[in-house]
Amino acid sequence: MPFEITVPRLGWSMEEGTFVRWLKKHGELVNAGDALFELEGEKAAQDIEAVDSGLLVIPSNAPQPGTIVAVGAVIGHLVAEGEAAPAVVTGASASVTSSIPKTSAPANPSPAADTSTLEEPAAAPSVRRLAREMGVKLASLEGSGPAGRITANDVRTTGSRPSTVAANHVLSSIASPRARRVAKELGIDWKGVKGTGRDGRVRERDVRTSQSQPRPASTSTPTTISSRRRTIANRMIASRERTAPVTLTTRIDATNLVGLRLQFKQAGEGSPIPSYTDLIIKLVALALRKHPTLATRDEGGQWIVPASADDIYIGMAVDTEDGLVVPVVSRAATLGLFDLAKQTLSLIEKARTGKISAADMQGGVFTITNLGSFGIDAFTPIINLPETAVLGLGRIRREPVVIDDQIVARDQMSLSLTFDHRIVDGAPAARFLQTVSQAIENPSAWLLRGDI
Template sequence: MIAEFRLPDLGEGLPDAEIVQWLVAEGDPVTLNQPIAEVETAKAIVELPSPFAGVVRRLHADAGDVVDVGGSLIDIDVPSGDGDAGPADDVDAPGGVGSAEGVEGVGSAASEEDDAEGAAPASTEEDADVALPNLVGYGAAPRGTGRPQRRARIAGRRPLVAADAAVREAAPHDVLAEGGAADGGEDAGDARRERPRSTPPVRLYAKQRGIDLALVDASGATGIIRREDVDRFAERLTAASAGAPADASAGASTLPPVSRPHAGPRETRMPIRGVRKATAAAMVRSAFTAPHVTCFLEVDVTETTALVARLRSDPRLAEHRIGILAVVAKAVCLALHAEPSLNSRWDEEAGEIVQHHYVNLGIAAATDRGLVVPHIDDADRLGLAALADAIRDLTDTARAGRATPAALTGGTFSITNFGTFGIDAGTPILNPPEAGILGVGAVRRRPWEHAGEIALRDVMTLGLSFDHRLVDGEQGARFLAAVGDILRDPGRALLLV
């Protein structure tokens, strides 16, 4: 039978999502829970698992299309057992592959109509095995089914972009040997069978530059292709087209360039989608709803930088890589307990001020997709080392495009680090519905009054923006002073524990 999978609500309450790329093609076999597509919402890129096992019959949208929640995504020809019995009859747990109840649990819908022309042949033992696994969240899979594997990429399944075709037509064997044979023979199929390992932002970046990642080598030991690997491959193509080999393997290649800076239109128009659209809406709502007040404080953080240096040199803490941002985060958590008005939100609909007795600390992260602010749950309960680990994991996940929708909502206070870009100060805009956000500037070695004399000291500028409906100037000033006191003398944190 033909089962239709519709775009589920991914837990963000958003009306639609953009298809970044399909991981399967029409005619491909798929297993239960195998990733079939990557979709981008206003907050994150997520992989959609298949709720069925069978053969892909139709893709209802192309990469780059925006699909409404509930809209048709893919049709899968699901084996129907011995004729009348559906695949759910072969599964002991409720909500099996063919169960409409199990599918609706993830926001999809199945069609029970048979497709006379596209129906699968009579059931075989192999077909029964395909239908056995159960949908995630609906009981354990039968023993022996194993872990679902990502679909192998088969040569010729998808159309090549212009740059791919040019490379395959003009590139000599010594260049293509790294990514696959130039012809479509068996060797080429083997070389391109596995999907290149990379992150969604890198795949999008390569797509925008017209480069097939199957031709790109990963430089790191992990085997994951990075932006610099894409740039290096593009430089080789450009150098080869200019007649000057970029390295020994390029030889006397005469490959066409990926792009020419002087060619093409004078401007580019891009649809407002995804993170950029969500960020713009949130910032406009924040700027024109919450009355912002920003105050600044310059702090001598010499003692904090000395503390960080001592912690980093301690072999027992080497794996935690504690930095000054972790100390700032800890100071913020302690100061929020002293000034709880900064850890609250304005509920206009209920006519209430909601004060949080926990700290879900947001850390602004710049990514290829735009600015996102994932948060650390109950950050106030973490020690300094655990907080440093959480910040590192959170930012790495966000930059890889894998931050979950849950991690991107529900924060109670945020930190944005200007200093990582060498900026001294700024006026951060609130991340609604939070009442405050702290901007952290770069640490500068400056002449500073210390112990009655002028000395070179490490100085940082802090900028606090807060919602004046919730926070008075006095409360904002006390909070910022408390953070500054801890950074000036980390021992003072003991007074606030």
């Protein structure tokens, strides 16, 4: 009996994905567990394994690379020798019946298989999708990434087009106070008004005259929204709609944290040297052992708390060219600090080279996001569903503070905790933030107690 090959669900909210390519040829023998095709779901591409064995049937109307496919859609079949595959309909295309002849040699591939098995330039799935959206052929590009890999910047540089500005559009840099006031009242940008005064000065009459003149046609063009950007947008909206978010912010002394990392750097022991984010991931994981409610996951209306310290997986927000992704550090509470640093470094590298998998982003119970490197002091992070809380890290800044009636220079930073008030009340959340603050202010004692 033919076995249907369907599009699986790669994430809790996934309803559709992007078909990337077949990894097997039409007529090829496939064993259970073999990588069958590549599918891009919520923020990551993943090789989909066969769950049965047989000869692969790829119909002529199978999805092409880059096609959006719905979860559960049938895109092919696995059959026994000589067995005919039923018709497969994709979208509005006509159904086609494909079969494998009873022979040991693979049959000639269908047109769909020919297209999908052609060798493509080295590029991440998200980069290939961007090229399709911008109408850029990857084969015509020379990659600037490692080993000639094509990056998103290569595609954008090739696909960009200079904008045009109307020849009669004159920007004035001078306007009279009356002209500015009238422009504000009328809702007119006086900088776009052609001045008739001395040296092109914009006067009141120029503003009022421009109001009656037809405005030049807009030169703006619509922005192409990638499927990853849509996924991020949908998840952000879902987070706001399904949670009762409250954000608590506190200012802490990070002098000892800075000193500890400096000691790691000076000692030169261990590779890689733990970053500030690595240290805080470890400290937050230890704090969650004392406050497990903040690590609750909302699983279909059931609130699940980690059963043990080994179940504390911490997500870290990573900024990439194609949008935000949140890889997950496994066993953060029990993992050694240097092993944790190696894991985060590997996850960040995979995220920024487009090699992150869905498995690398699953199981998180708490997320940390750091905007300190951008000079941000405090912000309001958004909860990463189905988690309960997220911690935002601000920049570390040397500031004067009063200690024992003396003004001294100390390293200060802000922490912003957003939590779901449906699950956690304000006081328990505040106590957790207190614990995290104490851990960061005295990291050595906490890390030694955590068996780093």
